[in-house]
Amino acid sequence: xxxxxxxxxxxxxxxxxxxxxxxAVARYGARVRIDDQALEEITKSRAAIEALAHADTPxxxxxxxxxxxxxxxxxxxxxxxxxxxLVRSHAAGSGPEVETxxxxxxxxxxxxxxxxxxxxxxxxxxxxxxxxLNAHLTPVVYEYGSLGCSGDLAPLSHxxxxxxxxxxxxxxxxxxxxxxxxxxxxxxxxxxxxxxxGLALINGTDGMLGMLVLALADLDRxxxxxxxAAAMSVEGQLGTDRVxxxxxxxxxxxPGQAFAAxxxxxxxxxxAIVASHRGPDCNRVQDAYSLRCSPQVHGAARDTAxxxxxxxxxxxxxxxxxxxxxxxxxxxxxxxxxxxPVGYVLDFLAIAVAxxxxxSERRTDRFLDVxxxxxxxxxxxxxxxxxxxxxxxxxxxxxxxxELKRLAVPASVDSIPSxxxxxxxxxxxxxxxxxxxxxxDGLQRVLAIEILTGARALDLRAPLTPAxxxxxxxxxxxxxxxxxxxxxHLAPEIEHSVRLVADGTYLSAVEAVTGPLS
Numbered sequence: 001x002x003x004x005x006x007x008x009x010x011x012x013x014x015x016x017x018x019x020x021x022x023x024a025v026a027r028y029g030a031r032v033r034i035d036d037q038a039l040e041e042i043t044k045s046r047a048a049i050e051a052l053a054h055a056d057t058p059x060x061x062x063x064x065x066x067x068x069x070x071x072x073x074x075x076x077x078x079x080x081x082x083x084x085x086l087v088r089s090h091a092a093g094s095g096p097e098v099e100t101x102x103x104x105x106x107x108x109x110x111x112x113x114x115x116x117x118x119x120x121x122x123x124x125x126x127x128x129x130x131x132x133l134n135a136h137l138t139p140v141v142y143e144y145g146s147l148g149c150s151g152d153l154a155p156l157s158h159x160x161x162x163x164x165x166x167x168x169x170x171x172x173x174x175x176x177x178x179x180x181x182x183x184x185x186x187x188x189x190x191x192x193x194x195x196x197x198g199l200a201l202i203n204g205t206d207g208m209l210g211m212l213v214l215a216l217a218d219l220d221r222x223x224x225x226x227x228x229a230a231a232m233s234v235e236g237q238l239g240t241d242r243v244x245x246x247x248x249x250x251x252x253x254x255p256g257q258a259f260a261a262x263x264x265x266x267x268x269x270x271x272a273i274v275a276s277h278r279g280p281d282c283n284r285v286q287d288a289y290s291l292r293c294s295p296q297v298h299g300a301a302r303d304t305a306x307x308x309x310x311x312x313x314x315x316x317x318x319x320x321x322x323x324x325x326x327x328x329x330x331x332x333x334x335x336x337x338x339x340x341p342v343g344y345v346l347d348f349l350a351i352a353v354a355x356x357x358x359x360s361e362r363r364t365d366r367f368l369d370v371x372x373x374x375x376x377x378x379x380x381x382x383x384x385x386x387x388x389x390x391x392x393x394x395x396x397x398x399x400x401x402x403e404l405k406r407l408a409v410p411a412s413v414d415s416i417p418s419x420x421x422x423x424x425x426x427x428x429x430x431x432x433x434x435x436x437x438x439x440x441d442g443l444q445r446v447l448a449i450e451i452l453t454g455a456r457a458l459d460l461r462a463p464l465t466p467a468x469x470x471x472x473x474x475x476x477x478x479x480x481x482x483x484x485x486x487x488x489h490l491a492p493e494i495e496h497s498v499r500l501v502a503d504g505t506y507l508s509a510v511e512a513v514t515g516p517l518s
Contacts, residue, residue, distance in 0.1 A: 010108075011114045013038045014132070016317040022213045029172075031134045033128055034115055036445035041117025043062055045325040047301030049120035050333055053079070053195040060323055060333055064194045070270070081327040083198035087164060087365035090157035090202055093142030096154065099437075100138045100170070105210025106152065107133055107159050109316075110201065118319035119200035120331070124316045128163045128191045136172035137162070139179070141207075147418060148339035148429030150322060152207035155430070165190025170482040180206055193480060196323075204320045211433035212312050215349060218440050219305050222447065222515045225501055226356050227260055228510050229447050230294040231267035232454030232470050233363035236461065238277055238374045239287040241268045244295060256306070260355070266514045271467035273458070288372070290362035297359045301352035308345035315342055339429030342413035346432035353439045354404040357446040361397040364450045367457050369392055380456050380484070387487045390453050393494060397449045400442045407435045407442075449496035451506060452477065459483045476500060480490035 008019045013035040024030035058073045074082050112128040123516045132139075139162035145154025161167040165180035176194050183190055193201075234241065243262065249261040268274055286292070323333045366372045368379045368390060381389030409433040416423040455474040458466045466474065480496040482488070500506050511517060 003346065006247045009033055012108075014041055014114055014116050015052060015315070017112050019213045019216065019312065019316070021467055022105055022108060022210065022316075023217050025108045025133060025518070026101045026210060029136060032108065032111065032130050034111070034130055036230040037113035038126075039123055042114065042121065042123050045117045045120045046122055048325050048329045048331065049196045051329075057427050059331060062331070079195050083193035083195070084164065085191070086198035087157050087160045087202065088166070091161045091167060093145035093158055095143035098141040098143060101214060102207065102211055102437075103138050103141045103155075103159065104133060105214060105327045106141075106155060106206040109206035109210055110156060110159065110204055112316075113206070113218050113319050113321060114200065115203055116319040118324045118326070119321045120196045120325045121198065121200045122191075122194060125163070125191050125193070125197055125201070128188065129159075131186070131188045132159075132183075133500050135182075135188060137169045137179075137182050137186065138171075140168045140170065140176070143434065146207060146430035147416065147424060148205070148208060148343055148412075148422070148427035148431070149337060149425070150385070151202070151204040151320065151337040151339065152393045152430050153202050153206045156202040156204060157210065160198065163191050164193065182508060199323075200321050201320045202336050203233050205315060205318075205337065205339045205342055205429065206320075208339055208346065208429035208433040209312065209315050211437060212308065212346055212349075213316075213441055215346075215433075215436050216305060216309055216312060219301075219349065219353070221504055221507055222440065222443055222501070223302050223305065223322075223356065224262075224263065224450075224507055225447050226298050226301075226360060226443075227263040227294070227517065228267060228470075228473060228506055229351055229360055229454060230291070230298065230363060231264050231467070232451060232458065232473065234264070234287070234291050234294075235268060235271055235273050235466055235470055236376075236454050236457030237287075237291065237363075237366055237372075238273070239291045240278070241265065241271075241274050242278075243287070243292050244268075249295060252296075254296075254299050254303060256302030257295045259302060260293035260298040263517045266508060266517070267465050267469045269469070269514075271470070272465040273461050274467070276464055288362075288366065290359050290366065294359065296361075301356050304348055304352040305498075308349055311341055311345045338425075339427030340412065343427040343429030343432045346429060346436050347408075347410035348438050350404075350410075350432070351408045353436070354401070354408040357397075357401050357404050360446050360450045361394070361401045364390075364397055365394050366452050367453050373457075376460055380453065382458065382484060382486045389487070390449075390456065390490070393449050393453060393490060396494065397446050400446050404439050404442045407439045411435060444501045445494070446499050448501045449494060451501070452481070452493060452497040455481075456484050469510045469513040472513050473506050476505050476509040477486060486494070 114126040146152040162179040378384040379389035379391040381387035411428040
């Protein structure tokens with residue numbers, strides 16, 4: 001179901017959208033409005049295109065065919081058909097439907113580029129995209145079809161097809177409807193595309209960029225949640241917090257590492273469990289790497305996300321089309337639709353996600369082994385042998401982590417030539433984005449299992465009490481999942497924990513104690 005949660009309005013102008021605006025429209029259903037300056041710029045660039053349409057000299061995308069067919073001059077009476085045919089033929093996706101938030105993000109980002117006045121579309125065409133978003137009509141876009149160059153052609157074509165009143169859409173309740181019928185029900189008029197407009201609607205990196213922006217929003221929450229999970233593991237396994245000291249971390253001045261270590265310090269503050277073995281006689285200064293090096297791994301992942309956010313910011317400020325209408329009225333071909341900059345960081349993030357999940361699984365495994373868990377029952381079972389405790393929960397983690405390692409293999413190093421060798425090097429950025437979304441779901445599940453296991457271990461350390469912050473996480477879980485005891489159906493308990501990771505409940509519980517995490 002396309003749940004509408006936000007009635008705020010996002011203004012689309014000639015400048016870049018903020019990442020938060022993209023999330024608000026894509027994920028929470030915020031309305032959009034094109035500002036007056038953008039409408040003026042759209043009008044100016046359309047005038048330039050119309051002048052070229054009446055010129056004797058052929059101009060790519062205005063009076064010629066496309067791609068490998070760009071050498072054919074198209075007569076004026078065939079140009080509307082040319083644009084319709086472009087969109088229809090390029091709406092060639094296949095496979096499962098893409099998520100609503102992804103489709104809304106790519107439609108919004110295409111609108112943002114139209115609003116720059118660099119594409120040459122009519123004002124009515126740009127307004128049609130705003131109308132589609134505000135009516136909460138989501139064109140059906142499919143998993144396969146984009147090579148990430150010339151942009152996300154097939155996904156964007158399915159959106160353009162809907163604006164033309166063709167193809168299927170889903171309404172706000174998730175019902176599947178013909179686009180023409182759905183537009184009419186909301187008082188929207190299908191667009192009749194003129195010269196250049198078909199190209200302008202499909203030549204962009206909007207799908208991969210939308211997924212990057214959404215991923216960064218998710219990873220901000222998940223990397224903080226990883227710190228929470230690590231703190232529970234350090235605490236529950238009688239690890240030391242001395243290695244997280246600020247002066248030690250400052251010897252290696254990576255900003256992400258400093259943030260992660262600071263989070264671990266504040267989350268563990270006030271722990272009677274940690275205090276029970278802190279002192280001059282404590283020999284716990286050499287915890288296993290999965291505990292001791294959590295800030296280094298989580299911090300590197302943060303720094304990777306910061307780099308990706310820089311790339312996303314640049315791409316949000318871009319006006320990607322081919323050809324483009326420059327401010328002086330020139331219409332020039334270019335290669336800005338190539339998705340390499342976005343594809344690279346999407347792949348880079350998948351590597352970071354896999355490693356954060358990998359270290360989480362290793363911390364979880366230590367809880368279950370009597371040789372390493374410092375006095376807890378095997379597998380945290382109530383009666384080991386009769387009960388299996390969390391033995392198979394770790395199997396589930398291991399299966400996911402193994403999948404995440406496969407998903408970390410970069411898509412952007414691949415290229416399959418297309419369009420009769422005219423498009424002979426492509427980015428595969430859409431594919432990189434699709435696998436990152438799957439990887440993020442896997443990371444949520446791995447962290448949820450570590451927290452589920454960590455909460456049981458903290459209870460088993462009684463009468464010693466955990467830190468107020470980790471106790472708040474445990475208590476949030478205990479609203480849905482009972483404490484230690486004989487074996488129960490474990491899958492529902494895992495899913496409860498997954499939901500509490502995904503909806504930010506665990507993070508909110510900690511921040512209610514500590515204040516905002518870094």
